[in-house]
Amino acid sequence: MSVERLVHFNIRDYQSRLLSWFDKSGRHDLPWQGEFNPYHVWLSEVMLQQTQVKTVIPYFNAFINRFPTIQSLAEASEDVLMAHWAGLGYYARARNLQKSAKLICSQHNGKLPDSYDRLIVLPGIGRSTANAILSIAFNQATAILDGNVKRVFVRVFAIDQHPSEKEVEKKLWQIADYLMPKARTQAYTQAQMDLGATLCTRTKPDCTLCPHQSICLAHKKAMPERYPVKKAKKAKPAKTKLYYLYRYQNKIYLQKNNATGIWGGLYVLPDSDCQMGEYHEMLIENQKHSFTHYDLYYDIKMHYLTENEFKHEMPSSALVEGDKTGKWVALDQLDDYALPAPFKKQLCQLQSS
Ligand code: SF4
Known part of the structure; x- marks a missing residue:
């Protein structure tokens, strides 16, 4: 089914309901907000890839304090860098950040690039992270699709397959691009992240407060927790x-x-x-x-x-x-x-x- 037919609601209403909810109930005082320095936005996006906001905040503050510029990150010794990442896990993220910082210094004068093509080639930056940086730091209309956004979409559209399936992921990207507004891109991206992290949570979605309540098919079926459908779990060795x-x-x-x-x-x-x-x-x-x-x-x-x-x-x-x-x-x-x-x-x- 084409994405135009799949989207069963008015897009403008959808965007404005989400943005109004964000204005009232979103998070507006995170340490990487305010001036939306591109380096800070990039760092926060990488730290948030596998980690929750409340865990990230003290690490982010200490990291920025010790490495206030992309250049200082590029020049850090491995031991000092890893000491500031220790405890956050997924350590390849720290190594990729530094590799990228070195490339940014050698190829872009120490400034984070503002185009998708130049961001996506940097180590540790995938499609959703590149688009998050562009929409938050550079006000571009580029859609994100992180784990939280996927969960909200599979619920709103009551998608019965797991979001990690290739076909489903492709469809979710089409939806994300289709729903992305041209204005208030920064707020819209942050709103999506906040909605998935604070309201449409994995185990206890609070549909009564949700701006998508009237259009959400999982809510209509009265079983939002059923989505995303479970994947058969393989026992871990x-x-x-x-x-x-x-x-x-x-x-x-x-x-x-x-x-x-x-x-x-x-x-x-x-x-x-x-x-x-x-x-x-x-x-x-x-x-x-x-x-x-x-x-x-x-x-x-x-x-x-x-x-x-x-x-x-x-x-x-x-x-x-x-x-x-x-x-x-x-x-x-x-x-x-x-x-x-x-x-x-x-x-x-x-x-x-
Ligand atoms: S109505 Fe409920 S299930 Fe649907 S998006 Fe909102 S919180 Fe999630």
Whole structure:
């Protein structure tokens, strides 16, 4: 069905209802709003790709404070950069930001480009992010389609297939482009994000307050939570690891991960993969961290080194592995190191013990 036939309501009314709702109930005091500095908009969009607003705000403020310009981001050392991203997850985002910052400095005089063709070639910027930047920072009529917007659309149109299916995604982009207004692009984009994040939420959509209530087919069917339809879930594989926390006086031993892969570029505890079996059972009882593609069950084994061990016999599992580099770090300097979120809390507790 063509998009013109699919859209069963008046577009102008739809836009104006959404914008009025946004004017009254949207979020207007986020730290990247105000002047809508393109660098700030870009950074916020990348941070928000996998993370909620309330988590992003303190990271955004600290990041802008430390890297106030695209040039300062381009010139940052990897350790300082990762230390400011540690805890946000999906670390490739930070590395891509810096790669893009370097390109922006070398090719665009340190200024974020204002055209789709030049944004889309930058690492870490996809179609929706490029369009969000253009509509928010440069007032262009470019539609976004992030997870929140997809959820709202599949509900408004009661689409019975999962939005990740290629055909469905294509249709959703057509809808997004078709509904995009020419004016107030900044407010419209922000309104869509706010509606999906605060009202049309995954588990408890509040239809009574929603500007789309009169046109929403999922609401008419009285089952908005049914949309998006569930995808058959594949069980995630489980991995187990035992981490070693070597401590000598006020120092602990950390290894820096390679730049690519899980927790790339971050400082971690030395580990040993554990095989299934008795030990696996023991670790399952312990701590879990979920990655996109697997669940990690882990335990941390503390080992206080004697002076002799510290000076002469580094335990074998703490030796430098491959091109990983290890170092002793004083507990009161842990804040300067990019640690994965599950370790950060536990290691920082040692500072006060
Ligand atoms: S009416 Fe309900 S389900 Fe439909 S868009 Fe609004 S909040 Fe979502």
